[in-house]
Amino acid sequence: MLFTSLKDVVNNGPNFLPQLSIDCVIFGYHANQLKVLLCQLLHSDQYALPGGFIGLQEDIGDAAKRILAERTGLTQIYLEQFGTFGQPQRTDRQTHQRTLEACGIPYGPDLWLLKRFVSIGYYALVDYQKVVPTPDVFSGSCAWHDSHALPPLLFDHAAMIEKALDMLRLMLDHKLVGFNLLPDTFTMGELQGVYETILNQKLQRTNFQRKMLSLGILERVEKKYGGGSHKAPYLYRFDTKTTPS
Amino acid sequence: MLFTSLKDVVNNGPNFLPQLSIDCVIFGYHANQLKVLLCQLLHSDQYALPGGFIGLQEDIGDAAKRILAERTGLTQIYLEQFGTFGQPQRTDRQTHQRTLEACGIPYGPDLWLLKRFVSIGYYALVDYQKVVPTPDVFSGSCAWHDSHALPPLLFDHAAMIEKALDMLRLMLDHKLVGFNLLPDTFTMGELQGVYETILNQKLQRTNFQRKMLSLGILERVEKKYGGGSHKAPYLYRFDTKTTPS
DNA sequence: TCAAAAGTGTTCTTGTTACACCCATGC
């Protein structure tokens, strides 16, 4: 189920679960910023979360993975459902109508896409460097945005990102989830940066290091030479990556 | 939107969001047990979570509240969404078919009710004593069951309860949620019982009391006389009841 | 040799745990 054009999707309504969609908040980490992958809608200044629809016989988790793979090129991603959004007015007909008209795609008043949609939200943690952002059929471009400087967003997507962030912060206390935002090996400073950015607070360097190491999940690999005029930091590896549950 | 017969509901498919349902895990506390409200399906030995469908223009949270009100007689209930379940095979045609046939209700092969359903799960915390369990159109009875001794359950409802319990335990650490399972006034021992039952572990009486009081949310009301041959415990009240967010 | 960043050790504070003790009540 891969669609190459908007028209293709518009005509495939009967192959999806009706009035149900998936939206993915894809988090990456770069330059001390928590980034979110957003798609700029065609002929619009609005941005949207990467989303999609669910095949008639497709598992909703699988659908989320498929959408993620299509937008990032990655499989094996840390993925977690964080909430389902179902206010009757969360979507509006006008936005899609404008897009369809601007693209010259004919449609009737009962087009499936113009109906009310309930959306299931997933968030993903990915290695920024590995992602190849790829726009979907609704959008002209797909790119990273700083989570603290988001552009105008479609529908309730801003609220979705907020909720996803809340859940991510909650998870950070309970599970060792931050690693998924980093490459396979990383320094303790980089890991601390991830935590500080997500939690939006400075952490004590020395205590952070001890706490992380005390969990016994980090493997010290080798020293990383190069960089600046200072002691070379160790590189660490986290074994059990991409392990939701 | 209140339906009095199964036939009534079966013929009202077009008034609901298609292939989407809501299931509620309603928790109560009684006799040192965490209870779950379950409905016994008509002409079956299976039990189901109280559930329902979503009106075409109804908010999903409002739908959950409506379902809760219909089954318990209560409004103003602590309610929280805990997950959406969407495996393609989670529901099966046979169960509903059997019920419809046993009830002598005619149906076609394309009946909306026999399609695949994605279900949004909510859990609720209620005061056991205030609930008047009321069966829905699919069931002959509606009653409390000990969460540690559940009868055979419909579809993936057992997994839903498990997930709801996980989320409830998680919440118990972060928010003061246990009060919603008790009457307006309660003793510290009763509150401790709630925590011990949900977390499934004994807690230290003296420290539990200090911890709860240190949060500054409990108002001491009066002493509770009667009962046994021992010191009368204070009664406490929790002001900001039923405050999700 | 010096600045900058990484890693380790040590103290101080805080919060948790465990348990001893006292209080009220009905038999």
Place this chain on the structure above:
DNA sequence: GCATGGGTGTAACAAGAACACTTTTGA
């Protein structure tokens, strides 16, 4: 009085915060 359950005080311990100190690197 005394057994029973409720409430408070306190010492012992563990976890966290703050900070001093050493190590390593490139300029």
